[in-house]
Amino acid sequence: MMSLQILFVVIVIGLAFDSEADKIVFPGWGEYNFGTYSGHLTFGTGLRKFHYIFLESQSNPATDPVVLWLGGGPGCSSLLGLNEEIGPFVMVDDDRVFKKNPYPWNTRVNLLFIDQPAGVGFSTNNDPTYEYNDINSGEDNYQAILVWFSIFKQYQKNRFFIAGESYAGMYIPYTARAIVDGNKQAVIKIPLEGVLIGNGLLVTDPIKRNSALQEFFLKRNFMSPTTTNTIRKICSVSPNSIKCQLAQAEFKKVCLDSDINIYNVYGYCQRDSTPEFLKQKEASGRKIRYPFVPWYEGNSYGDDDEEKDPCSDFGPINEYYNNAQVQDALHIQDRPQFWSACSKDIFFKYTMNKEGSYKILPYLNKLGIRILIYSGDQDAIVSVVDTEQALLMIPDIQQIGSRTPWGNKNLDLAGWSTNYNFLKFVVVRGAGHMVPQEQRQNSFEMMDSFINNNELPKYK
Incomplete structure (x- = not known):
């Protein structure tokens, strides 16, 4: 647990910054009428800095909740979620042009994106002794959030949520636990109300995961x-x-060892269009076919075959954030900085907790944190089967009622939901690993219902 002395240092560092100095206009987005910010959060001894992007709500930013989005990996940028999933302008194909998202999450909430752990995206780490693991990631995230709230003081009373997908199934519970424990003695109390985990890794045991993958x-x-x-x-x-x-x-x-698109088994694999000069040259020399999910079992097969597609195209976003004008507009320090959608070096340095994160969920719930676990039913990486089996491993878990179909406002079948004593589990029909990218309306309505503590409408 962080000491009071470190808390004091974090807050003092945060007070030294002015949020207005971080205000930006996003290149390539076109016209928009809400505030956007980009800057760095310095915490602890100052050797690690997290890059953040903040978007004000398009409704009522003064009172709307703040939702923090965390990416996966470990080692992948949260800006993938901004640019391809929940942001107001998204790249939906390979034409390198932003298009309006019809269901941006900041229609109803303030959106905060933080690149973590240190070394991911535009975040930096100058501490050679730093150990990459889930406990340290959670503690660093907590410190960075404290700094953000000390800069954006006007949001300290707004309801706060943490959302994310994939390896964020580890990041989010460890971060939430650091927050609720830190709130017991912190000067700034983070008003954490709930977490939303999409296709999240909850169990890291490869034997259990492989069994679930096979059954899927x-x-x-x-x-x-x-x-x-x-x-x-x-x-x-x-x-x-x-x-x-x-x-x-x-x-x-x-x-x-095939060309099945593991992110959506009914879709097709994409070739990564990132130019060679922008591809990361990892120090380890090891190859990973699926850099977004480096722990996936399929990375052990055929990884020497250069002809196999990675099933994800990071080309557009890699080109965008390595553009000098974009970096200048985003106030990136020490420009130019090499930006990579996913850092394989971070992954190879990272120690995944063998306990997983599923055991943390009851602790959070007992402290009043609401929990939504959601899963795209076409994802093979952390499949519906994987998640269902992980939930049943939670000590004292009990299902309440039966699995219920839910529908969107267009009266379409959107998926199925199940209530448990500690959490709600929602299956999103027709979605893969990146649920908000493939089911924008359904994921938005699911998020909005959860944030406002409303039940999902039943499908009739």
């Missing part, structure tokens, strides 16, 4: 009935048998 593919008929029957029945009792080994080899070839 089997349920969707990616394997023949014979292979499916072998894996489910024979492998469960005779994992070393020839029949099981052959079935497992077929599964790995078809579902892991």
Whole structure:
């Protein structure tokens, strides 16, 4: 737990900044009528700085909640969420042009994006002794949030939420725990009310994850009935048998070492259009096919094959944030800075907690933090099966009522929701790993309902 002395240092650092000095106009967005800010948050000893971007709500920024969005990885920028998912202007294809998002989250909330841990995006780390792990990430995030609230004092009474996806399933619970523990003695109390975790990694045990991944593919008929029957029945009792080994080899070839789009198994893989001179040259020399999710099981197969697509195109966003005029407009320090959507170096330095994060959720709930876990049903990385099994591992978890279909305002079937004693779990129909990118309306209405503590409308 952070000491009072460090808290004092954090607050003093924050007080030295003026939010108006960070006000910007986003290049390439076109006209808009809400405040936008970009700057750096310095905390602790000052050796680590987090880059942030803040968008005022288009409704009533003075009273609307503040939602912090955290990216995944570990090592991927939160600005992926801004530029491709929940921001007011998004890049929806490879033409390098921003288009208006019809369902931006800042229609109803103030949006804060922080690149973390230090070294991701435009955030920097000058501490060679720093250890990258989930506990330190949560504590650093807490310190950075404190600094942000000390700069933007007018929002200290607004309701506060943390949202994110993928590895944010680890970041968010550890950050929330650091906040609720820190609030017990902090001068500035962060008004955390809830968290929203999308397709989030809650269990890091590779054996449990691989079992869930396999079941996800089997349920969707990616394997023949014979292979499916072998894996489910024979492998469960005779994992070393020839029949099981052959079935497992077929599964790995078809579902892991293939061109299936793991972010959306019913979509198509994209080739990364990032120019060679903008591609990160990681110190480790190791290759990762899927840099957005470097811990995914499929990274162990065919990673030497240069012809296999990574199924995600970071080209447009890499080109945008490496543009000198963009960096100048965003007040990036020590320009020019090399910007990468995902830092593989950070991942290779990062120690993932073997306990996962699922055990933290009851603790948060008992302290009054509302929890929404949501999952796109076409994602293979952290699938619906993976999440459902992770939730059942939570100590004393109890389902309340039955699984219920929910609909959007157009009366379309949007998905299914299940209430538990500690949280709400929502499946978003027709979405993959990046739910707000593929189901903009449904994810927006889900977020808006949760933020305002309303029930999702039932599908009739």
